[in-house]
Amino acid sequence: MNFLLPVLKKDMLHLRLMLICWAVLLCIQSFMGIGGAKIAIDNLQLQVILPQLTIFIRFLQGLMVIVIVPLLVQSDPLVGTTAFWFTRPIGRKPLLITKVCFAAGTFVLLALLAELFVFTANGFPLKYILLAIPEILIEKTSFIIPFFLLAVITPKFSRYAIVGVSILAVYIAVIILWLLLAALIPEVTKIKMSSSTIDNLKDYYTLNLSIRVIRNIFIILFGSGIIVYQSLSRKTLRTVLGIAAGFLVLIALGRLWKVDFIKTPPADIPDKDHSRDRHIYHRR
Amino acid sequence: MEYVITTEQLTKRFGKQVAINNLTLNIPTGCIFAFLGPNGAGKTTTIKALMNILSPNAGTSTVFGVDSRKLSPTEFAQIGYVSENQELPLWMKTGYFLNYCKSFYPTWDDGFCQQLLKQFDIPLDKKLKSLSRGMRMKAALVSSLAYRPKLLVLDEPFSGLDPLVREEFVSGILEVTETENWTIFISSHDVDEVERLADRVGIIDKGALMVNENIEELQCRFRWVEVTLGEAPAGAVSFPAEWLAAEQKGRAVRFVDTQYQEDAGQQRIRSLLPACTDIAAQGMSLREIFVVLAKQFKQSNS
Numbered sequence: 001m002n003f004l005l006p007v008l009k010k011d012m013l014h015l016r017l018m019l020i021c022w023a024v025l026l027c028i029q030s031f032m033g034i035g036g037a038k039i040a041i042d043n044l045q046l047q048v049i050l051p052q053l054t055i056f057i058r059f060l061q062g063l064m065v066i067v068i069v070p071l072l073v074q075s076d077p078l079v080g081t082t083a084f085w086f087t088r089p090i091g092r093k094p095l096l097i098t099k100v101c102f103a104a105g106t107f108v109l110l111a112l113l114a115e116l117f118v119f120t121a122n123g124f125p126l127k128y129i130l131l132a133i134p135e136i137l138i139e140k141t142s143f144i145i146p147f148f149l150l151a152v153i154t155p156k157f158s159r160y161a162i163v164g165v166s167i168l169a170v171y172i173a174v175i176i177l178w179l180l181l182a183a184l185i186p187e188v189t190k191i192k193m194s195s196s197t198i199d200n201l202k203d204y205y206t207l208n209l210s211i212r213v214i215r216n217i218f219i220i221l222f223g224s225g226i227i228v229y230q231s232l233s234r235k236t237l238r239t240v241l242g243i244a245a246g247f248l249v250l251i252a253l254g255r256l257w258k259v260d261f262i263k264t265p266p267a268d269i270p271d272k273d274h275s276r277d278r279h280i281y282h283r284r
Numbered sequence: 285m286e287y288v289i290t291t292e293q294l295t296k297r298f299g300k301q302v303a304i305n306n307l308t309l310n311i312p313t314g315c316i317f318a319f320l321g322p323n324g325a326g327k328t329t330t331i332k333a334l335m336n337i338l339s340p341n342a343g344t345s346t347v348f349g350v351d352s353r354k355l356s357p358t359e360f361a362q363i364g365y366v367s368e369n370q371e372l373p374l375w376m377k378t379g380y381f382l383n384y385c386k387s388f389y390p391t392w393d394d395g396f397c398q399q400l401l402k403q404f405d406i407p408l409d410k411k412l413k414s415l416s417r418g419m420r421m422k423a424a425l426v427s428s429l430a431y432r433p434k435l436l437v438l439d440e441p442f443s444g445l446d447p448l449v450r451e452e453f454v455s456g457i458l459e460v461t462e463t464e465n466w467t468i469f470i471s472s473h474d475v476d477e478v479e480r481l482a483d484r485v486g487i488i489d490k491g492a493l494m495v496n497e498n499i500e501e502l503q504c505r506f507r508w509v510e511v512t513l514g515e516a517p518a519g520a521v522s523f524p525a526e527w528l529a530a531e532q533k534g535r536a537v538r539f540v541d542t543q544y545q546e547d548a549g550q551q552r553i554r555s556l557l558p559a560c561t562d563i564a565a566q567g568m569s570l571r572e573i574f575v576v577l578a579k580q581f582k583q584s585n586s
Contacts, residue, residue, distance in 0.1 A: 003357075081332055081338060086337050091356070
């Protein structure tokens, strides 16, 4: 039997109100992307308010995704021993496909279509629109994956929220500790500071972009692998260990990745003398 | 004999705690098997291992001849499972819930479903979360019966139900299973209700199966025996191991004989207690047998 449709229908019905809210936010955002600039062209107040409003709407949209994704996954949870679907003829693979189709179809493809619509309406050339597609796909997918991951290892939204907030708290604590350490032992951050001087800021910026792309691709590939593993095996402890290992790799990628594949245009490359100066600066 | 459920040396541990201890069990087709045991004996864990909700640490278990760890939608389409712990999608209305379940079962029988709904008097237009616990259990039962499963697994289905709902629940199951050759595996504390349903009983303690036999046979060999002695014995009387809950008060000795046989039993008692003048043996309900055994397990464990 085909289980995809009943489960998909059930999830849509269950989350309909939230989905409507999310869609409304998407429409508002698209509308602002198309007509916002024209409306605000003669109005200074609007010029100040609109960017803030856009940020706020984007934030709300992100927040809704953070709430909808776990509700979607946990309506048929992968953790615990009491879920309704465990003893029903619902295959693990079809269930995973349903959830992925739902999340990807809504929060990636629909959102992508909305952005493409804004680009087209604003008269962007097709070449640039096509070039933007992979970037949008990577950005949107890599945003959803961590929340999907958290949802597949937690049985309920309350647990998801607690674990999520805990991870965030630990992350902030580590950053504060790092800053404290940097303040107490300045040598630790000296090298990093020297590499981010205005002198070579352009290279630093493009390298960071490269790292960000690599990180996002890693999140998508590794995260998807872990989601598939947990969905098919329901071995939560191993999944958690896998996520922890992935997190370490992610940090290491940020520190060790040196290939700047987002190349600076040739005209922007500093002259030889200039780069020699930089070497001297580094030595100092 | 064809078995629907088999377990062989099944073991499940949670850390150092052994929840199922080398459990070997065979349940034949068409049997209504009552799985009894005190709290924490391992009943629910066994069921969860059988249903592939938990993975055992050792041993094997099969359902319909398929390894429990490899149960697929094909097998689950023939299994009905109702548990007090199962989380139903409470946001659904009963009608939608049944329709949703229907989409997974090729053998779903609409007529039978309507009949069950009428029998259990379940409102279709109310959300599951607004129903009472009893009603919710009945809705879960309907969703697990309407496709005529070959195996029905009930894990503590009576807990929290009032006597009237229990009665409806039991008679409902009895009614629908009378005509079908279903196998039912029922775990419960409510021994009285189980006694009405089951034809075979397994009693588990600390994860180990202590008793596994037909209820009739069990009730035949268990007897409350009251022996009157001609004169009070000088010292304490020693009792054989198969006499449980034995006590002596003056000239009266009371015990539960676990190996009682109509004529041979009386002869044996006379040989062990030569001073006896009168023997009165009384049959026991499953509940009484269970209580005596549970006390014995507790005593042995302590």
